[in-house]
Amino acid sequence: MPEGHKIHRLAQDHKADFVGPRLQVSSPQGRFAGGAAVLDRRKLLDVWAYGKHLFYEFTARNTLHVHLGRYGRFRTWPAPPPPPAGQIRLRAVGGKTGFDLRGPAACELVSRDAVHKILSRLGPDPLRPDADPQRAWQRIRRSRTPIGTLLLDQSVLAGVGNIFRADALFAMSLHPERPGNSLREDEFEQLWKWIVRTMRVSAKYNRIITADPQRVGVSRGKMNDEQRLLVYKRNECLVCGHQVDLWILGGRKMYACPTCQPW
Numbered sequence: 106m107p108e109g110h111k112i113h114r115l116a117q118d119h120k121a122d123f124v125g126p127r128l129q130v131s132s133p134q135g136r137f138a139g140g141a142a143v144l145d146r147r148k149l150l151d152v153w154a155y156g157k158h159l160f161y162e163f164t165a166r167n168t169l170h171v172h173l174g175r176y177g178r179f180r181t182w183p184a185p186p187p188p189p190a191g192q193i194r195l196r197a198v199g200g201k202t203g204f205d206l207r208g209p210a211a212c213e214l215v216s217r218d219a220v221h222k223i224l225s226r227l228g229p230d231p232l233r234p235d236a237d238p239q240r241a242w243q244r245i246r247r248s249r250t251p252i253g254t255l256l257l258d259q260s261v262l263a264g265v266g267n268i269f270r271a272d273a274l275f276a277m278s279l280h281p282e283r284p285g286n287s288l289r290e291d292e293f294e295q296l297w298k299w300i301v302r303t304m305r306v307s308a309k310y311n312r313i314i315t316a317d318p319q320r321v322g323v324s325r326g327k328m329n330d331e332q333r334l335l336v337y338k339r340n341e342c343l344v345c346g347h348q349v350d351l352w353i354l355g356g357r358k359m360y361a362c363p364t365c366q367p368w
Contacts, residue, residue: 106175109156109264110307113232115179116154117308119161122181122202124149129198133189140214141195143167149197156230156263158223168220171195174210227263231301232308238297245285245293252288253281254355265300267357268337272315273300274361275336280368281359336360 130144144163151162161169171177186203189196195206206212215223228244229236244261245252255261256270265273274281277296279288288296306325307313314325314333321332336342339349342362350361 106266107157107173107177108266108269108304108307108313109154109230109232110304110313111311112154112157112159112173112264113304114308114311116152116159118181119159119204120152123197123199123204124151126200129196129203131196133193133196137194137212140169140212143214144169144197154230155224155233156227156259157266158227160220166217168215168217170211170213170215170220170223171206171209172211174208176207177209178207180205180207227259228261230263231297231304232264236301238294241297242290242293245288246290248285250285251282251354252279252285253359253361255285257355257357262300264304268313268334269300269304269315271337271360272335273303275366276303276315278366280366281354281361283368336362 125148127146127148128144129146130141132138132141144167147163147165147167149161149163153160153162157172159171161171163169182203182205184198184201184203186196186198186205189205191207193205193207194209194212197204229238229240241262245255248255253270253274256265256273257267270281273296276299277292279292279296303315310325312333314328315335316328316333318324318328321328323332325333336349337360339360341347342349342365345362345364347362347364350363352359
């Protein structure tokens with residue numbers, strides 16, 4: 106499932122490519138035919154992200170909500186795009202560019218009240234300037250749930266996924282099984298700052314980069330897949346050489362170094 110940096114990057118790119126002209130909107134698959142008919146030939150006014158959710162604001166107060174889930178994917182084409190092939194839920198074509206959306210968990214027209222309800226279920230988004238980290242801290246400080254599980258809970262923090270949680274906890278020397286209420290506020294503040302900084306970098310480069318360029322010895326833009334992450338999917342710790350522990354936490358694979366992340 107794409108993490109928040111990818112969703113914010115999509116919002117940025119789609120805003121640049123599609124806001125302005127009237128769009129040709131269709132649903133070749135047919136599952137969004139009614140919504141596509143409403144949006145067809147309307148102007149896109151804005152695209153914005155919150156956590157793992159995308160919102161497309163069209164004229165006549167129509168809002169398209171997209172959540173990619175585990176299988177959703179966008180593909181961008183130069184206009185005119187090729188004939189539809191496969192299960193395309195949504196196709197939107199502007200003057201120079203078009204995109205296809207396949208397999209999303211959600212692709213729906215929603216009211217302003219529905220948008221509010223979606224946002225009300227989410228914690229602060231580290232990539233938004235209006236994010237209030239205290240909202241997350243108040244949830245964490247009162248919870249006995251492991252911090253590694255809390256970081257995946259979108260009602261606590263919106264946009265953090267499996268890779269960011271593993272590498273963030275490693276960077277902060279926090280064991281994933283530590284109860285949330287065992288963290289000090291200064292530990293949470295440093296964790297939040299690291300997540301904000303690293304997600305911004307990852308949005309800029311359109312891929313998750315958690316490693317320090319000075320340690321790796323190459324710039325972020327030149328890091329390969331093996332160099333760009335700290336502990337996620339590693340067998341040995343980059344710092345101490347100890348074997349990395351792997352187990353299931355919060356329904357997802359958790360990676361941590363037992364030496365560098367003592368409990």
